[in-house]
Amino acid sequence: MKREDLQKIEELTKDQIDSIMNLHQNDVTAWNQKFDTQKTELANKDQQITDLTEQVKEYDGADVKQLQKDIKDWKTKYDTDMAKEKKNSAIKLAVLGAKPRNEKALMALIDTEAIKLNDDGSLTGLTEQLDNIKKDNDFLFEPAQDPKDPEPKPNQVDLGGNHDTQPEVDDGQLRSVFGLPKDAGGNK
Incomplete structure (x- = not known):
């Protein structure tokens, strides 16, 4: 306009x-x-x-279906490897709980393929194998301690006197032993 x-x-x-x-x-x-x-x-x-x-x-020329298959294969491999690692870790922890003298020697005798890791983290088949190994090769395990027997104590030398109580020493005595003034003010 x-x-x-x-x-x-x-x-x-x-x-x-x-x-x-x-x-x-x-x-x-x-x-x-x-x-x-x-x-x-x-x-x-x-x-x-x-x-x-x-x-x-x-991405021109990339095969999307092949990439998807590769991703699925890698995920399956990862899941399998993680499950195997969880199972092996659980077995090693249980073996350490059996108090072996040598873990590697005991692990060589265990058939890990026959053991199953349950969803709750417990192992099926390990206890039976450990019991059989203990029967045949009890030298692989630390000796079981009788609950009635106290822990073995190292040799003790009794020099007499009562060593359970500490003698009473006042501050002034300690200061004089170390050559310090008797009070904090610097007077001897």
Whole structure:
């Protein structure tokens, strides 16, 4: 819309034409802003399409089904290895609980394939194997201690006197032994 077009209409005053032109200018400015925003969004989307196309080209020729199969195989291998490691760790802990003299020697006699790790963490088949090994090779285990027998004590020398109580020594005696002043003030 042009000012000249409005001036051709005889009933419109100059103030009315100015008001109409101001309203028209506001509308044009708003539409221009919308247009610029949409133009910027379109340019951004074009750039995203270009970037994504480049990324897809990096995987051009990749066999997606083979990749999915490889991932599944690696997950299966990981799960299997973790289950085996959990089982071996549980067996080693149980073997240490049996108090062997040499863990490696005892482990060589255990058939780990015959042992099953249960969901609760317990082992099935290990106790029987340990009992059979103890029967035939009890030298592999520390001797069982009779609960009636006290712990063996190292040789003790009794020098007489009562060693369970400590003698009472006052602060002044200790200070004099070490050549310190008798009180904190520095007086001897």
